Amino acid sequence: MEENQEQDLLYQPLPQYVSEEKEKLGLQELSCPKDKFVESFLDRHIQNFKPNEKKELKKSYLLLDLPYRQKPTVGKKKNTSHSRKRREKKVYDIPPETQKSEGRKKVYDIPPEHQKYSLYVPLHNLWLQYIKDLLQVTPTSNLNLMQKKMLKADLHGALITVCKSRCPSYVGLTGIILQEGQKVFKVITKEDKLKTVPKANSVFSVEFEGLRAKIYGNHFCTRTAQRASKKFKLPMVKQTIDL
Amino acid sequence: MKRIVSKGDAPYYYLKVLLEFEDKTMTVDVLTFRTVIMKAMMSMYGEIGAAVPIDILKYDVETMSAILRVAGSNMVKLWGALTMLSYYDEKPCAFRVEQVSPFLMALAASSRQLLLHTKE
Amino acid sequence: MSLTLKIDVRPPRSKLVIEKSSFDDDKSRHRKNVEEHHFNHMVELFIPGCAELPPSVQAEFDRCDDYYLIKNVPLTELINKDFIENFVKKGSLYMLSHNTHIDKHNAYAVLPTGQLILSVHKDTYEELGLVGQPSQFNRKVKRKFVVEVDLTQDIFVPGKKNYERVKQGFQRTKLKADFLLSWKPEGTRQLAGSILSHFQGSYECERHSQAQQTSRHTDLLLPVVHSTELEEGEDGQWCSAREWYEWLGAVSCGISCNEAPEHYISRYSCPDPNELTAAAVRHSTTGFIAPGNVCTLQEAVRSYMRDNKSTCPWAALTAHGFVDSPVSWARREHGFHHGGENLYTFLIFRDSNYWLFQAVGTNDICP
Numbered sequence: 001m002e003e004n005q006e007q008d009l010l011y012q013p014l015p016q017y018v019s020e021e022k023e024k025l026g027l028q029e030l031s032c033p034k035d036k037f038v039e040s041f042l043d044r045h046i047q048n049f050k051p052n053e054k055k056e057l058k059k060s061y062l063l064l065d066l067p068y069r070q071k072p073t074v075g076k077k078k079n080t081s082h083s084r085k086r087r088e089k090k091v092y093d094i095p096p097e098t099q100k101s102e103g104r105k106k107v108y109d110i111p112p113e114h115q116k117y118s119l120y121v122p123l124h125n126l127w128l129q130y131i132k133d134l135l136q137v138t139p140t141s142n143l144n145l146m147q148k149k150m151l152k153a154d155l156h157g158a159l160i161t162v163c164k165s166r167c168p169s170y171v172g173l174t175g176i177i178l179q180e181g182q183k184v185f186k187v188i189t190k191e192d193k194l195k196t197v198p199k200a201n202s203v204f205s206v207e208f209e210g211l212r213a214k215i216y217g218n219h220f221c222t223r224t225a226q227r228a229s230k231k232f233k234l235p236m237v238k239q240t241i242d243l
Numbered sequence: 244m245k246r247i248v249s250k251g252d253a254p255y256y257y258l259k260v261l262l263e264f265e266d267k268t269m270t271v272d273v274l275t276f277r278t279v280i281m282k283a284m285m286s287m288y289g290e291i292g293a294a295v296p297i298d299i300l301k302y303d304v305e306t307m308s309a310i311l312r313v314a315g316s317n318m319v320k321l322w323g324a325l326t327m328l329s330y331y332d333e334k335p336c337a338f339r340v341e342q343v344s345p346f347l348m349a350l351a352a353s354s355r356q357l358l359l360h361t362k363e
Numbered sequence: 364m365s366l367t368l369k370i371d372v373r374p375p376r377s378k379l380v381i382e383k384s385s386f387d388d389d390k391s392r393h394r395k396n397v398e399e400h401h402f403n404h405m406v407e408l409f410i411p412g413c414a415e416l417p418p419s420v421q422a423e424f425d426r427c428d429d430y431y432l433i434k435n436v437p438l439t440e441l442i443n444k445d446f447i448e449n450f451v452k453k454g455s456l457y458m459l460s461h462n463t464h465i466d467k468h469n470a471y472a473v474l475p476t477g478q479l480i481l482s483v484h485k486d487t488y489e490e491l492g493l494v495g496q497p498s499q500f501n502r503k504v505k506r507k508f509v510v511e512v513d514l515t516q517d518i519f520v521p522g523k524k525n526y527e528r529v530k531q532g533f534q535r536t537k538l539k540a541d542f543l544l545s546w547k548p549e550g551t552r553q554l555a556g557s558i559l560s561h562f563q564g565s566y567e568c569e570r571h572s573q574a575q576q577t578s579r580h581t582d583l584l585l586p587v588v589h590s591t592e593l594e595e596g597e598d599g600q601w602c603s604a605r606e607w608y609e610w611l612g613a614v615s616c617g618i619s620c621n622e623a624p625e626h627y628i629s630r631y632s633c634p635d636p637n638e639l640t641a642a643a644v645r646h647s648t649t650g651f652i653a654p655g656n657v658c659t660l661q662e663a664v665r666s667y668m669r670d671n672k673s674t675c676p677w678a679a680l681t682a683h684g685f686v687d688s689p690v691s692w693a694r695r696e697h698g699f700h701h702g703g704e705n706l707y708t709f710l711i712f713r714d715s716n717y718w719l720f721q722a723v724g725t726n727d728i729c730p
Contacts, residue, residue, distance in 0.1 A: 163535070164489045171492030172531055243489055244384040244391070247593060247604075248729065253377050255609070277628055298629035301618045310616060312631060318374045342702065345377040346722045347612025349704035352405040352649070352683040355464070 110178065110186075115194050120157070120176045127157030128208055137209045150213055152228050155180055158206050160187065163214070166201035166243045173197060182223045201243045216241055253345030256318035257300075260325060262307040265335040273302045276309060280321075283328040283338070288320060297321060300347075308341075310350060318343075375701055375725040381604050382719040383593055386665060396707060396719060396730075397661060397682070398654050399693040401474055402459050405683040406657055407615060407647040408664065411585050412675040414642040416577065421646075423656075423663045427573045430545045430651035431559060432461060434567040438471065438533040438540075441479060442514065444521055450558055451477050451514050454548040457653055460540040465687040466699045471540055472689050477515030481538075482689040482696075483508055491532045500698045500726040509689065509696060543651045573650035580643040584621050584633040586610050588677070590712040599636055606634040608720050611679055611708065614645065657682055661709060668713050681708040691727055698726025 018025070030037055134153055135146045161174045173195060175187035185197045185204075199217035206213045218241075222230055262276065271279065277299060285293040298312040313321045325338040342350055384391045408420065416424075440446065441458075450456050451473070458473035469483045481495070488495060488508040495510030512529055513519065519526050546558045562568055586602040595603035602610075610633060613620050623632035657680075664678050684691060686703035697705055702724045710718040721730045 164486075165492075166489060168488070168492045168494045171490065172528070172535070244382065244388060245593060246383075247381045249379045249381075249605075250729065251376050252374055253379070254605075256374055257612075273628055296630065298631050300613060300629055300631055301616060302628075310618065312629075315374045316372065319370070319372045323370075344702040344704055344724070345374070346379070346704060346706070347609050348615055348681060348708065349612075349683070349702055349706060349722065351407070351612065351615035351681075354404040354683070354685045354687065 108179065110194060115188060116192050117176070117188055117190050120178065120188055123157040124159055124176050127155075130154070131158075131208050135209075137211065147213075151232055154224055155185075155206070156224075158208075160185065160204045160206050160215075162197060162202055163205045164203040164243065170197060170202060180224050183221050203241075203243070218243070252315045254315055255312050255347075256315050256343065256345050257347050257350055258311045258313070258318075258322065258325075258340055259342040259350050260309055260311060261339040261341060262309075263337050263339060269334070270304055270307060272304060273299060276302060276307070279328070279331050279336075280311070280325070282331060283324040284321065287324040287327055292320065292324065295320065310347075312347075315345070377725060378723050378727065378729045379605075379608075380719075380721040380730055381593055381608075382721075383591070383604075384717060384719070386715045386717060393661070393709065393717060393719065394658065396692070396721070397657050400654060400657075400682060400684060400705075400707060401457055401690065402472070402685045402688045403652040403654065403657060403682045404685050405647055405649045405681075406652050406660065407645065407681045407683075408660070409611065409614060409643065409645045409679040409681075410664075410675050411583065411640045411643040411677070413644050414579065416644050416646050417667050420660070420663050420667060423660045424575060424646065424648055426659070427648055427650075427656045428545060428547065428555065428653055429570055429572045430543055431562075432541060432543055432569040432571060433562050434541045434569075435539055436542050436562070436566055438479075438481075438538045439530060440562075441471075441473065442512075442519075442526070442529060442533070446561065447514050447519075450546055450561070453553065454546055455653070455655065456558075457545045457651075459543045459651070459685060459688060461543045463540055463687060464699065465689060465697070465703070469538065469540075470687055470689050471538075471542075473514075474690065474694070477513060478694065479512040479514055480689045480694070481510040481512070483510060487536055487538070490536050492535070493529060493532050498698065499696050499728070500700070507698075511694075545651055545653045547653060547655055571650060573648040573652060575646065575648045577644065577646045578617075580614075580645065581641065582621070583614075583640050583643050584637045585640050585643075585676070586634045587636045587638055588710075590677075590714055590716040590718075593718070601636065602634045604718060604720070607710070608708065610634055611681075615681065652682075661711075664711055665715075668711050669715065676713070678711045679708055680711065682706060691723060692721075692730045695728040695730065697723075700725035 013019070014027075018027075022028075131153060135141075135149055137146070155177050156179070158177050159174065160177060162170045162172065165171050173187065173189065175189040175195060177185050178188055178194070179186035183199055185199060187195050187197055189195060199221050202217040204215040204217060206215060219232070220227070262271070262279065277297075280297060280299075281293050284295060284297075288295075295317045296314065297317075299309050300312050301310040303309070311321070322340060322343065325340060328338055329335060342353055344350055382392075384393070386393060408416070408424075410416070455475035456473055457475060458471075460469075460471040463470045465482055469481065469487055471482070472480045474480065481491075481493075482498070483491065483495075485506055485508065488510070491510065493510045493512070495508045497505040498507040498509060501507075516525075519529075521527070521530075544558065546555065548555055548557075559568055559570070586607050587600070588604070588607050589596065589601040592601060593604040595601070595606070610620065613631070620631060620633040623630065661680060664680055668675065668678055684697075684705035686699055686705075688697055688705070691697040691705040697703070703726070704722060704724045705727060706722050708720040708722075710720070712718075723730060
């Protein structure tokens with residue numbers, strides 16, 4: 001009802017006191033149809049008016065009661081310097097609502113209730129079987145061939161020990177590899193502690209099937225997937241086994 | 244109570260050396276020994292090198308071992324010259340430098356050499 | 364194309380400390396200096412004006428304790444609980460690895476304060492897993508590391524983390540050495556020989572006594588020294604301390620400096636001014652001498668110089684340290700550069716004054 005009343009207000013005739021003074025005010029009634037009047041009005045008042053634009057004008061609606069957005073003035077100075085610094089550093093802000101980045105951060109974390117050594121012993125047994133199948137250890141097997149296969153092998157689930165390290169506190173650390181990053185091993189020890197061991201400047205030893213393999217961490221700083229395709233050149237020209 | 248600390252270059256360096264000839268029966272007297280040293284310095288550093296004052300404080304003819312004294316600034320030159328000598332008078336020989344020290348007292352004992360007898 | 368080879372002809376740096384003090388002075392460090400110099404290889408006494416060594420002094424020489432050589436001892440033996448309780452914590456234990464050159468091999472020492480000092484190679488250090496410091500000498504290339512294990516700590520017992528870590532480190536690296544051992548029990552309850560019985564069952568042990576040697580000089584020229592003046596006298600009245608020290612070194616090496624030989628051979632002679640003495644005696648003992656013995660020897664010489672009416676103007680007591688020891692005085696690191704010397708000499712005068720000479724080589728910290 002109110003809407004109808006508003007609509008009526010818009011299309012109501014002029015009030016009486018105005019219509020009585022028509023001649024004085026200079027108001028004339030339209031002799032032509034309303035559309036044509038609008039066209040000619042626009043033609044007169046808009047520069048370079050083209051009839052095609054009329055259709056476009058019909059489409060656009062201007063909201064005259066747009067709320068005025070006020071920028072906060074408090075802490076304005078801080079914001080500008082911070083933003084300038086960020087621009088200088090070329091830091092791109094990751095919007096907090098991006099599901100992709102959030103998922104990527106959290107999915108590789110192991111929650112505390114899962115940090116138990118006993119849970120991963122079956123994983124280790126699985127790895128032992130995998131490595132047995134991969135290397136096919138026999139008393140007469142060629143060690144060189146085994147070494148080459150070992151280089152490409154996946155180490156998740158292997159039981160490693162740090163036997164040498166430039167940092168003395170890492171030496172002696174034993175555990176099952178849970179995650180292998182580009183530069184670190186995430187290892188769970190028997191005391192149910194999740195340790196992050198950097199690969200660089202360390203020598204690891206892996207035991208299986210009565211054999212012990214020594215892995216020189218300095219040369220192993222690649223992701224598992226990359227290592228499968230990487231060629232290890234022998235003899236080592238650029239790198240040494242010295243830590 | 245007074246204390247004098249002298250750090251840095253010592254005025255004299257003392258070397259305990261042994262001259263070995265390929266021919267084991269050969270021995271030289273102290274004058275010849277001095278000449279051998281002089282020839283070594285001459286071949287390495289020339290006339291000026293040969294004129295460097297070197298004192299033979301002690302010489303044992305049977306073992307051909309000696310204690311030499313040389314100024315601190317010439318020590319490296321002397322040691323180098325002794326090392327590089329391989330012939331004297333067309334006979335193959337070599338100097339073995341056993342001990343070097345800026346203190347003569349230190350040459351009186353050497354725990355590396357003297358304790359060999361306790362191994363048995 | 365000409366190449367200019369630049370040879371560094373500077374000699375290696377060494378340190379000599381000359382101290383003048385009196386035995387009666389409260390701040391005198393004569394005892395501390397002797398006690399902190401843990402490993403002594405040779406002790407020599409030179410008394411001019413005497414034909415024979417005084418009996419009191421000779422008795423002290425004879426009383427020097429024997430030492431043992433124990434072969435192929437693994438380091439895990441040194442952290443054995445019984446060993447620590449019975450020998451490290453009670454009495455003074457001195458142990459030094461034998462025939463290990465400190466610049467080439469790993470060297471180990473047990474100090475009487477209960478510290479086990481390991482001077483190890485970089486490769487051994489990386490495998491050992493114990494935290495240590497790189498060597499203070501040649502810092503640019505970290506080739507040697509020093510690890511200290513305190514055996515007397517209360518928490519250093521089997522079952523505790525620290526102990527187990529040390530034990531695993533030793534087992535992993537399988538470190539072994541021959542050790543020279545000297546143990547002095549505190550009090551009279553324990554027998555000095557009980558340490559031998561501890562090792563005898565499992566390892567080859569040898570017992571050695573100090574080797575003594577006496578030599579007598581006749582008609583010897585002595586440099587004149589003034590007990591309170593270290594520098595050379597203005598009118599040539601007395602020699603400087605440094606000249607005297609060189610002369611004493613010559614005597615110890617058996618060099619006769621009475622007459623200067625031909626100029627071509629040598630230009631060295633006894634420093635001026637000097638006086639002739641009819642007789643002098645030089646006695647030395649070589650082996651592995653505990654500082655306690657050196658202390659009693661020093662006291663005996665001091666009392667002899669104070670009381671006696673003999674004609675000895677002074678007496679000189681020298682102690683040579685081990686060239687391959689990881690420490691020189693107290694826990695100061697020691698290395699072998701060209702000589703590895705770490706020795707000291709006491710020049711004891713009749714008026715209770717003394718001069719102390721401490722000589723160390725290049726790879727040493729100034730005492």
